[in-house]
Amino acid sequence: MQLIENANQEAVTRMLSADPVLIDVIPASEAIPALKDHMILHAGPPVAWADMCGPMQGAIAGIAVFEGWASDLEDAAAKAATGAFDFHPNHHFDAVGPMTGMTTLSQPLMVVENRTYKNRAYCALNEGLGKVMRFGGNDASVLARLAWLRDSFGPAVGRALRSGDGIPLKHLIARGLTMGDEMHQRNVACSGLLLRELAPALARTADDNDELAKALAFIGGNDQFFLNVAMAMGKSIMDPVRNIHGSSIVTAMCRNGTDFGIRVSGTGDTWFTAPVEMPEGLYFPGFTEADANPDMGDSTIVETIGLGGFAMGASPAVAGFVGAGAASEAGNFTRTMSEIAAGENPEWTIPAMDYLGVPTGIDIRLVLETGLAPTINTGIAHREPGVGQVGAGVVRAPMKCFEGALIALAESVGVK
Amino acid sequence: MQLIENANQEAVTRMLSADPVLIDVIPASEAIPALKDHMILHAGPPVAWADMCGPMQGAIAGIAVFEGWASDLEDAAAKAATGAFDFHPNHHFDAVGPMTGMTTLSQPLMVVENRTYKNRAYCALNEGLGKVMRFGGNDASVLARLAWLRDSFGPAVGRALRSGDGIPLKHLIARGLTMGDEMHQRNVACSGLLLRELAPALARTADDNDELAKALAFIGGNDQFFLNVAMAMGKSIMDPVRNIHGSSIVTAMCRNGTDFGIRVSGTGDTWFTAPVEMPEGLYFPGFTEADANPDMGDSTIVETIGLGGFAMGASPAVAGFVGAGAASEAGNFTRTMSEIAAGENPEWTIPAMDYLGVPTGIDIRLVLETGLAPTINTGIAHREPGVGQVGAGVVRAPMKCFEGALIALAESVGVK
Numbered sequence: 001m002q003l004i005e006n007a008n009q010e011a012v013t014r015m016l017s018a019d020p021v022l023i024d025v026i027p028a029s030e031a032i033p034a035l036k037d038h039m040i041l042h043a044g045p046p047v048a049w050a051d052m053c054g055p056m057q058g059a060i061a062g063i064a065v066f067e068g069w070a071s072d073l074e075d076a077a078a079k080a081a082t083g084a085f086d087f088h089p090n091h092h093f094d095a096v097g098p099m100t101g102m103t104t105l106s107q108p109l110m111v112v113e114n115r116t117y118k119n120r121a122y123c124a125l126n127e128g129l130g131k132v133m134r135f136g137g138n139d140a141s142v143l144a145r146l147a148w149l150r151d152s153f154g155p156a157v158g159r160a161l162r163s164g165d166g167i168p169l170k171h172l173i174a175r176g177l178t179m180g181d182e183m184h185q186r187n188v189a190c191s192g193l194l195l196r197e198l199a200p201a202l203a204r205t206a207d208d209n210d211e212l213a214k215a216l217a218f219i220g221g222n223d224q225f226f227l228n229v230a231m232a233m234g235k236s237i238m239d240p241v242r243n244i245h246g247s248s249i250v251t252a253m254c255r256n257g258t259d260f261g262i263r264v265s266g267t268g269d270t271w272f273t274a275p276v277e278m279p280e281g282l283y284f285p286g287f288t289e290a291d292a293n294p295d296m297g298d299s300t301i302v303e304t305i306g307l308g309g310f311a312m313g314a315s316p317a318v319a320g321f322v323g324a325g326a327a328s329e330a331g332n333f334t335r336t337m338s339e340i341a342a343g344e345n346p347e348w349t350i351p352a353m354d355y356l357g358v359p360t361g362i363d364i365r366l367v368l369e370t371g372l373a374p375t376i377n378t379g380i381a382h383r384e385p386g387v388g389q390v391g392a393g394v395v396r397a398p399m400k401c402f403e404g405a406l407i408a409l410a411e412s413v414g415v416k
Numbered sequence: 417m418q419l420i421e422n423a424n425q426e427a428v429t430r431m432l433s434a435d436p437v438l439i440d441v442i443p444a445s446e447a448i449p450a451l452k453d454h455m456i457l458h459a460g461p462p463v464a465w466a467d468m469c470g471p472m473q474g475a476i477a478g479i480a481v482f483e484g485w486a487s488d489l490e491d492a493a494a495k496a497a498t499g500a501f502d503f504h505p506n507h508h509f510d511a512v513g514p515m516t517g518m519t520t521l522s523q524p525l526m527v528v529e530n531r532t533y534k535n536r537a538y539c540a541l542n543e544g545l546g547k548v549m550r551f552g553g554n555d556a557s558v559l560a561r562l563a564w565l566r567d568s569f570g571p572a573v574g575r576a577l578r579s580g581d582g583i584p585l586k587h588l589i590a591r592g593l594t595m596g597d598e599m600h601q602r603n604v605a606c607s608g609l610l611l612r613e614l615a616p617a618l619a620r621t622a623d624d625n626d627e628l629a630k631a632l633a634f635i636g637g638n639d640q641f642f643l644n645v646a647m648a649m650g651k652s653i654m655d656p657v658r659n660i661h662g663s664s665i666v667t668a669m670c671r672n673g674t675d676f677g678i679r680v681s682g683t684g685d686t687w688f689t690a691p692v693e694m695p696e697g698l699y700f701p702g703f704t705e706a707d708a709n710p711d712m713g714d715s716t717i718v719e720t721i722g723l724g725g726f727a728m729g730a731s732p733a734v735a736g737f738v739g740a741g742a743a744s745e746a747g748n749f750t751r752t753m754s755e756i757a758a759g760e761n762p763e764w765t766i767p768a769m770d771y772l773g774v775p776t777g778i779d780i781r782l783v784l785e786t787g788l789a790p791t792i793n794t795g796i797a798h799r800e801p802g803v804g805q806v807g808a809g810v811v812r813a814p815m816k817c818f819e820g821a822l823i824a825l826a827e828s829v830g831v832k
Contacts, residue, residue, distance in 0.1 A: 178733040179595045179605050180767070189595050192608030196636030199615050203629040206619075213619040220612030316767035317594040327767040351596070351732035351743040352768055 003413055004266075004365070007247035011265050012343045012361045014244075015305065017116050018237040022194075022229055023166035024111040025158035027150075031109045031122045032093045038069055039086045043101025043298045044256025045271040046089055049080050053257035053293050055136025058385020059100035060085065062138025066146055067104050073138060091252055091263075094239065095122040096231045096298035099134035099381055100257070107146070108154025112169065112232040114240060121235035125149050125157075126228040128218070131388040134297070135381040156215050160201035167197045169233045170347060173307070176226075177358070178351050182315035183230040184299060184308030185322050185377040185392050190226035195219045227299065234301035243268050246413050248406070249342060250362040253304050253374065253397055257296035257381075262401045264364055267408045274400035279380050281393015282323040293383040295395045300376045306345055306358035309375035309394060310337040314350040314358075322377050322392045333375055334359065340366040340374065364409070367402045419829055420682075420781070423663035427681050428759045428777045430660075431721065433532050434653040438610075438645055439582035440527040441574035443566075447525045447538045448509045454485055457506045459517025459714045460672025461687040465496050465503065469673035469709050471552025474801020475516035476501065478554025482562055483520050489554060489802075507668055507679075510655065511538040512647045512714035515550035515797055516673070523562070524570025528585065528648040530656060537651035541565050541573075542644040544634070547804040550713070551797040572631050576617035583613045585649045586763060589723070592642075593774070594767050598731040599646040600715060600724030601738050601793040601808050606642035611635045643715065650717035659684050662829050664822070665758060666778040669720050669790065669813055673712035673797075676814050680780055680821045682828055690816035695794050697809015698739040709799040711811045716792045722761055722774035725791035725810060726753040730766040730774075738793050738808045749791055750775065756782040756790065780825070783818045 028035055035041070040060055042052075049057070061076035064085065070076030079085065090097045097103050102124070109122040127145055131137035161167070172193050179189030199216060206212035219225050238251045247265035254261055261271040276294045283289065302308040312319060313334035316327035324333065331353050338344065341359030349355040362374055373396040380391040410416070444451055451457070456476055458468075465473070477492035480501065486492030495501065506513045513519050518540070525538040543561055547553035577583070588609050595605030615632060622628035635641050654667045663681035670677055677687040692710045699705065718724040728735060729750035732743035740749065747769050754760065757775030765771040778790055789812040796807040826832070 175604070188591070189605060189608070192605070192612060195615070196608060196611060199611070199636060200629040200633040203619065203622075203625050203632055206625060209619050209622060209625070213616040216619055217616040220615060320767070326770055328770045330768075351736070352746075354742055354744045 003246040004248055007244045007266060008249050008342045008361065008363060011241045011244050011247045011249040014241045015237055015360055016345060019115040020112050020169045020233040020236045021115055021166040022110060022161065022169060023113050024161050025108050025125070025154045026111060028103055028107045028109050029105045031111060032095065034093060035105055037105065038084060039088065039104070041088050041090045041093055041095060041097065041101070041103035042256060043090060043097050043099060043296060044254045045259050045261030045273050047087070047256040047258050049087065051258050053296065054383045054385045055293050055296065055381040056100050056257045058136040058138050059102050059133050061385065062133050062142060063102040063104050066143045067106060090298055091254060094120060094235070096235045096301050097124055098227060098231060098299045099297040099379060100136060101298050102133055106150055108150055108158070110229060110232050112229070112236040114236040117240035119236060119239050121232045121239060123228045123232035125154060126222060126225045128222045129224065129389065135379070135388040136385050137388045138386050152211050153215050153218060156202060156206065156211065157198065159205040160198055163201050163205050167194065169229065174348055177311060177314040177348055180315050180317050182308055182311040182318055182377060184227065184302045185379065186315050186318040187226035187230065188223040190230070191219065191223055194226055194229065230302050230307065231299055234305045237305050238301065241265050248364045248409055250304055250364060253300040254298040255295045255300065257293055260295065260398050260401055262397065262405060264405045264409060266412055267405060270408060272401045272404040272408070274398035277395050277398055279378050279393035279395040280323065281380055281391050282321065283391035287390035291382050291390050293381040295378055296381060297378070299378070303374055303376050304362060306341070306348060306360040309333055309377045311350065311358045312377070313353045313356070318377060322394050324394050336372060337375060339370050340372050364402045364405050368406055373397045373399055419662040420664055423660045423682060424665050424758045424777065424779060426660050427657045427663045427665040430657045431653055431776055432761060435531040436528050436585045436649040436652045437531055437582040438526060438577065438585060439529050440577050441524050441541070441570045442527060444519055444523045444525045445521045447527060448511065450509060451521055453521065454500060455502045455504065455520070457504050457509055457511060457513065457517070457519035458672060459506060459513050459515060459712060460670045461675055461677030461689050462505055463503070463672040463674050467674050469712065470799045470801045471709050471712065471797040472516050472673045474552040474554050475518050475549050477801065478549050478558060479518040479520050482559045483522060506714055507670060510536060510651070512651045512717050513540055513550070514643060514647060514715045515713040515795060516552060517714050518549055522566055524566055524574070526645060526648050528645070528652040530652040533656035535652060535655050537648045537655060539644045539648035541570060542638060542641045544638045545640065545805065551795070551804040552801050553804045554802050568627055569631050569634060572618060572622065572627065573614065575621040576614055579617050579621050583610065585645065590764055593727060593730040593764055596731050596733050598724055598727040598734055598793060600643065600718045601795065602731050602734040603642035603646065604639040606646070607635065607639055610642055610645065646718050646723065647715055650721045653721050654717065657681055664780045664825055666720055666780060669716040670714040671711045671716065673709055676711065676817055678813065678817045678821060680825060683821060683824045686824060688817045688820040688824070690814035693811050693814055695796050695809035695811040696739065697796055697807050698737070699807035703806035707798050707806050709797040711794055712797060713794070715794070719790055719792050720778065722757070722764060722776040725749055725793045727766065727774045728793070729769045729772070734793065738810050740810050752788060753791060755786050756788050780818045780821050784822055789813045789815055
C-alpha cells in the first residue's frame with residue numbers, strides 16, 4: 001500500500017535526520033512541569049498498583065520514602081494500596097526510565113534535545129550496578145545514593161553541560177558501535193567516551209575537588225552509565241516520528257514487568273499491550289530463573305532505534321553476557337532484525353559486519369509477515385522487591401502487541 | 417630440540433605471568449641515571465647520524481633545541497653531524513619510544529613496573545596527533561607541547577599515580593581487546609579506560625582546575641594516548657624474558673627508520689638487523705606513498721607481546737584504517753600470526769573469535785619454517801623532517817633478521 005510505504009519513508013527519514021544532544025541535568029519538577037506531588041512515573045504502559053510486579057512495588061515504596069511521602073517502606077506500600085499516589089507511564093511525559101523507571105519531582109533528569117525537531121526527552125541518571133532502585137532495591141543505601149545524585153552529582157553534571165554547547169550523541173554512538181557497545185546491556189565504551197567529553201567541563205565548573213573526584217569515579221566505575229543517556233536519546237529520536245498517518249513503524253516499546261506495550265506511528269499514542277515474557281539469559285552466582293522477574297523497563301526504546309539486540313553484531317562480548325550463544329555469531333541477531341526493519345542507518349555501522357548499518361525502523365507488517373519478534377537485550381530483576389539485579393538475557397517482544405497494532409493501523413487507513 | 421622447547425616454555429611462562437602496573441611519571445634523568453647531558457636515545461637498533469632518515473634527524477634537531485643544546489634547528493643539525501650528541505637506542509636503557517622515539521634528560525617518562533619480576537620500563541608521554549616530534553615534527557608548536565608535558569601534564573599524572581597503588585594494565589588490556597583496540601594503531605578504548613582510572617586521582621591531587629581541565633581534555637582528545645603506556649608495558653613484560661639459554665622467542669622488535677632490529681631470548685642483547693621495509697597502507701588526504709618514510713619506532717614491542725597486528729581480529733575497525741582489507745576478515749591476521757607463536761594468551765582474548773587468546777611469543781623457528789614474517793600495524797611518517805604523520809599501514813618484519821638470529825641461536829646451543 002503506497003500510503004504506508006510513503007509514511008514509513010517519512011518515519012525513517014525523521015529517525016535518520018535526528019540530531020540528539022545531551023544538554024543538561026535538571027530536577028524533574030523543572031523538566032516536567034506537569035509532574036506534581038504524589039505523582040510517580042514508572043516504566044512501561046499504564047499499570048495499577050495491584051497488578052504491579054514485586055520490584056515495581058518495591059521501587060515505588062522506596063521512592064515514596066525518598067520523596068518524604070511515607071515514613072517507611074510499609075507505610076509507603078499501604079498508602080500505595082489505598083490510592084495515595086498517582087501512577088503514570090514515563091512515556092506520557094516525554095520521559096523514559098530503565099527497569100522500574102521511577103521518576104518523581106525531586107530527581108535529577110538528563111535532558112536530550114533533538115535539535116532537528118526541537119523536542120526534548122528526559123531520563124533519570126543511572127545509579128550504577130548492584131542494589132539499585134531500578135531493579136527494585138529500596139533500602140537506605142539505595143536512597144542515600146539517590147540523595148547524592150540529587151544534591152551533588154546531578155547538579156554538577158548539569159553545570160558542566162550548561163558551560164558548553166552540549167554533547168552531540170549521534171557521532172558518539174557511531175564510535176561506540178566500533179568499540180563493542182550495543183547500548184543496552186553493554187555501554188562501557190560510550191560511558192568512557194561520555195566521560196572524556198564531560199570530565200574537562202566538570203573540572204572547570206567544580207567548586208569542590210573531593211566531590212569532583214567522586215563524580216569522576218562514579219561515571220568511571222559504572223559501565224552502564226551511558227544506558228540512561230541512550231534511552232533519553234532514543235525517546236528524543238522517536239517522539240517526532242509519532243502520528244504519521246499510515247506509518248507502520250514502531251515508535252515505542254516498553255514493559256512494566258506485567259505488560260509489554262508498543263506504540264506505532266500511524267496509530268498515535270495508543271498502547272498495544274500483551275503480558276510480558278520472561279527473558280532467557282544467564283544469572284549471577286547464587287540466582288536462577290526461579291528468582292527472575294518478567295521483562296521490565298523503558299530501555300527497549302534503544303531497540304526501537306536499531307541498537308541493543310538489533311546491534312548485537314557490534315558487540316560479540318555482550319552475546320556471552322546475555323546468554324545469546326557464540327560470540328562469533330552475534331551478527332546473526334542483527335541480520336535477523338534487518339528482516340523486520342524498514343531501513344538501515346548509514347551513520348551507525350558495524351565494522352565486523354563490513355560496516356552494515358543497524359536495522360532502523362521496526363515495521364509491524366514485517367514483524368507479522370516474518371513471525372520475527374524484536375530481540376531485546378535486557379537486565380533481569382529479582383521478582384521480590386528490594387533485591388536487585390540477578391542476571392541479563394534476551395527476550396522477545398510479544399507478537400500479540402503487533403497483531404493488535406496492525407488491526408488498528410488497518411482501520412486507521414480505511415482497511416477492514 | 418628439547419632444550420629449545422623447554423626454554424621457550426619458560427619464556428612464555430614469564431610473559432604470561434607478568435604483572436605490569438603503571439606507577440609513575442618522572443623525569444628521564446631520574447628514571448635513567450645513566451642518561452647524561454647531550455645524550456639522545458632513539459628508537460630502533462643503533463644508528464649513526466649520517467645513516468638516519470629525515471624524520472629521525474628532524475626529531476634530533478628538535479630535541480636538541482628543546483634541551484638547550486643548540487640555538488636552532490640548523491645549529492642542532494650541524495652539531496649532530498660533528499658528533500656533539502651521543503646516540504643510543506632506548507632499548508639499551510630499559511626504555512622504548514614511538515616512531516623517532518626521542519628520550520632525553522628533561523622529558524617526563526611513564527614508569528611501568530612488572531611486579532612479578534620487579535623490573536621497570538619507561539616510555540615518554542604520547543604527544544597527540546598531527547605535527548609531533550615522534551613523526552619528525554620540530555617547530556615551535558611541537559617544542560611548546562613538550563614543555564607543557566614536562567612542566568605541567570607529566571608532573572600532574574605522576575602525582576595522581578603516586579597517590580594510589582598504580583594502575584594494573586593486564587586487565588585493562590583484556591577489556592580493551594573486547595572494545596576494538598589492538599593497542600598499536602587503535603587505542604581509543606584503552607585511552608578511555610585509563611582516563612577512567614586516572615581522572616579521580618588527577619582531581620584529588622590537582623592544585624589548579626584550569627590545568628586539570630586541560631590535562632583531562634588532553635587525554636580525552638588523544639585516541640592514541642595509551643599507545644605509549646602499552647609500549648612501556650610491552651618492554652616491562654619482555655625484558656625478564658631475555659637471556660634464556662636456547663630460547664628462540666623474540667624479546668624485542670624495533671626500527672630506526674633505516675634498519676629493523678630484533679633480539680631473541682637465547683642470543684641475549686645482540687641485535688639482528690636488516691634494512692627496514694616500507695609500510696603498505698592508507699595515506700591522509702594530500703599525501704601519497706612518495707611522501708612516506710620507511711618503517712620506524714620501538715612501538716612494535718606491542719606485536720612482540722601479541723598485540724598490534726597480532727590482535728587485528730579484535731579490531732575490525734583498524735583494518736580499514738591501516739588498509740588491511742575487509743574489516744570482517746581482520747581475524748585472518750590473528751590466525752596467521754598464531755602460526756608463528758609459541759602459545760596463546762588465555763587472559764587476552766578476542767570475543768569475535770570466540771575468545772581466542774592473542775598469539776604469544778614469536779618463535780623465530782616458526783617464522784622461518786612458515787615464511788610468515790610478523791605483521792606490524794604502524795603509523796607512517798613523512799620522509800622529510802618537520803612534517804609529521806602522513807598515514808598508517810601494515811608492514812612485515814624483514815626475514816633477514818630472523819635468519820641471522822637463527823644462525824646465532826644454533827651456534828649458542830652448539831649446533832653448527
